[in-house]
Amino acid sequence: MIDILKRITREPLGFFGLVLVTLIVASAILASVISPYDPVALNIVDRLQGPSARHLLGTDQLGRDLFSRVLFGGQVALKVALVSISAALGTGVLLGMLAGFGPKWLDHIIMLFFDTIRSFPTVMFALATVALVGPSLGTVIAVIIVTSIPNYGRVVRTQTLAIKSNQFILAERAMGVSTRRILFVHILPNVIGPLIILASMDIPTVIALEAGLSFLGMGVKPPTPSWGSILNDGYTLIRNTPWPIIAGSIPLLLITLGFTFLGESLRDLIDPKLRKGI
């Protein structure tokens, strides 16, 4: 693990990605310490200000400090990303391994489930869910989990099918190893590498999805700050001031760049086919 981190820092883009990701994660975790204002405190007198020494990114239409809101919005974004991606990854891996290793009928059922989910456009699916159960952070997370499971599940299934035919699986079976042990001790470590990369590259997508849903008013409820709701507020005020839009976009841009660079250099490092030399 440390070895991989060391090798990432040797590549300029990977290093840049790692720095960005570390910065954003640290600032979100330390939001309550470093943010100069309460993100939900109203200050009507100072509303719609541009950047200044007092308000680094200006204020919104209710005079809330945008810099503080961005920091706290990061908490929401990361919470959504980490919770939903780890849950989707876990479920996807489990279902994928069962589909790949289990009997054919189970494979058919799981694949049918995957295909059903994938046949809905994600945003439509989200809108429908929100219309049914109402907007909340939990809904957003649930929607993201359900729609990302097939992405991971399909990759795991294909990998499992390939590994299943290897001689070592037969060797383990001949020794009397249980199916559960084969799945978790012998197959899982062989499929998890590429998935971690896939997941790290999915983080910005998920954050953007959360922002998008919040922008549409389907996600986080006000006054909780979220990058999407900052953008939404800014959108209505675009004729008055560009600063809320800019404040909401900058972290999205940075985190997308950060995780993409990190994910790509991780992939280059872990994928032996792309690795140079013998």
Add this chain to the structure above:
Amino acid sequence: MNTVLEVENARVRFRSMSSVQAWIKRESDPWIDAVRDVSLSIKEGETFTLVGESGSGKSTLAMAVAGLLPASEGSIRFRGQEVTTMNGAGMMAYRKQISFMWQNPVGSLSPRQNVGALVTEPYIVHGLTERNLREESARLLKMVGLPEHFSARYPHQLSGGQARRVGVARALALSPRMIIADEPTAGLDVSVQGEILNLLNRLQDELGISMFVITHNLNIVRHISDRTAIMYLGRFVEQGPTDDIFSHPRHPYTLALLSANPEPDPDANIERIELKGEVPSLMDRPSGCEFHTRCPFAAENCAHDFPPIHVVNENHALTCHYPR
């Protein structure tokens, strides 16, 4: 000496088409026999070698013996217990007494497990966790001639010979009564082949394990084996003491196999029996003697009549109309 393994008229078959397909095509027999009417017995501490070309069914037979494939007919008894009808618990107990050495030395080791974990896995699987696994791993590695620090290595960091030794260590972990070795020298260099065979011979002499060896490499057979059977299209065509088979091969196919073996001597003038054509498909077995399509000595009745069992002596028998 006690008999460890006894196989009687075993038949192993695979579906050639699904039952629906068979029904549509009105095929009454949607099966192909990979192993047909095979009988053998292995005594304690004895090495039995099965020789045959690829597709002759030798690995299938080994899998059936190990209980990994069902035998549709006949019986397979291990120390008096019927393998074909074993339940889960019986099978688990059986797995403790036999172990496998797989054809691919590196590919049969789980790639993300280190050597230490690999050689001690049998203990974990069979619930023998009260043992000190670190000590057991050191003991097993020493037994197969690998230094202790190898326990931290991963399969891809091993050479073919080293991986083979790890495979032997794994096979020995539970002190089995019998080891089934599928091509134990496949993928190994000549100099390493010798090392592995010497190791197996030594361990067998020390531990009294029975060995069931499958190979197509005739060169090694005479140095390791007590009894040999030659397999063709899923049947034994000749079976007998290894020394007899090498000195007086009787079946034309045995003769051809033995003479097909190029000798590392440029002046060697081998009287070679070259076979015609290719191995027929299992889906379409030849009539009469199944070897007649390739046999250089085939006469007219070979194409019609199934050959009788020709008994040379109580240990040596073959199926041929015209034994040499």
Add this chain to the structure above:
Amino acid sequence: MNENVLTIRDLSVHYGTSRGELKALRHVNLDVPKGAIVGVVGESGCGKSTLISSIIRLLAENASIPNGTIEFRNTDLLKLPEEDMRAIRGNQMSVVFQDPMSTLNPVLSIGRQMTDIQYRDKKSRSEKNRRSIEMLTSVGIPDPASRLKQFPHEFSGGMQQRISIAMALQAEPSFLIADEPTTALDATLEVQIIHLLKELQANIGCSILFVSHHLGVIAELCDYVVLMYAGEVVEQGTVAGVFHNPAHPYTEHLLKCDPASISTKSRTLPTIPGEIPDLVTLPSGCIFKNRCEYVMTRCDTEVPEWSERSVGHFASCHRSLS
């Protein structure tokens, strides 16, 4: 003047790895006389595949050639522009690989693949087809005209290898490289393929570089033999000369080790103790010293010279010189 089809002199190939330069081939000399079959023997990691890749100039990206020449019909292949090299490959020089299933394209019919490789010839399709049938007949495939429509998986392993050979010899090259062509085959088929190669070689008159680790096959098929160990050619000579009077201790060991050469039953087979040295950090002196039973003090410091022992029989060892 030069009667060799291929002459390799002082060839070294290194691979750049994260641990440093891996010296896969070092100062290799090799001759393939016109119309001869030369066997290359060596165990895994001895540089056989690197040797083949450098002759056909398809080395991995991280390979470099610090010194040496590969002369093919009096032109140095290493100095040739890529375009000229491509004209040589498949036309004057071709390769038969170990695994026929992975060299034949699984989704194209045999006939299509065999006409495709005749793209250089300005002939009509039916003429090319006729040529394909002719080639399949020559490698002993029954009923070739109808089998042209079939796909690789419809042929057995032995048949696939025959087809690969037919394709390699289609342009009647003057030089054929056979990279362990019989390793994937069973013993009875191996014999068939060896005889086929010998017969075709006599008909076409090409030279063959036959790479194998099977000493018996080399003894039966080849005129000359080259022994490689850990990236060096340690001995070269006629098959009879080398097999009867091995000059290098490695050759001697290897011949002794082959279980085929031991006809009496033995429970302990001879082995070569020790391991191949690391090719990144090479030891000084002789490469085989750590496994040699005749090791002397000078083996530790001096690299043995490549010297002629008897006419046409070369080896690099200090022993028989002193």
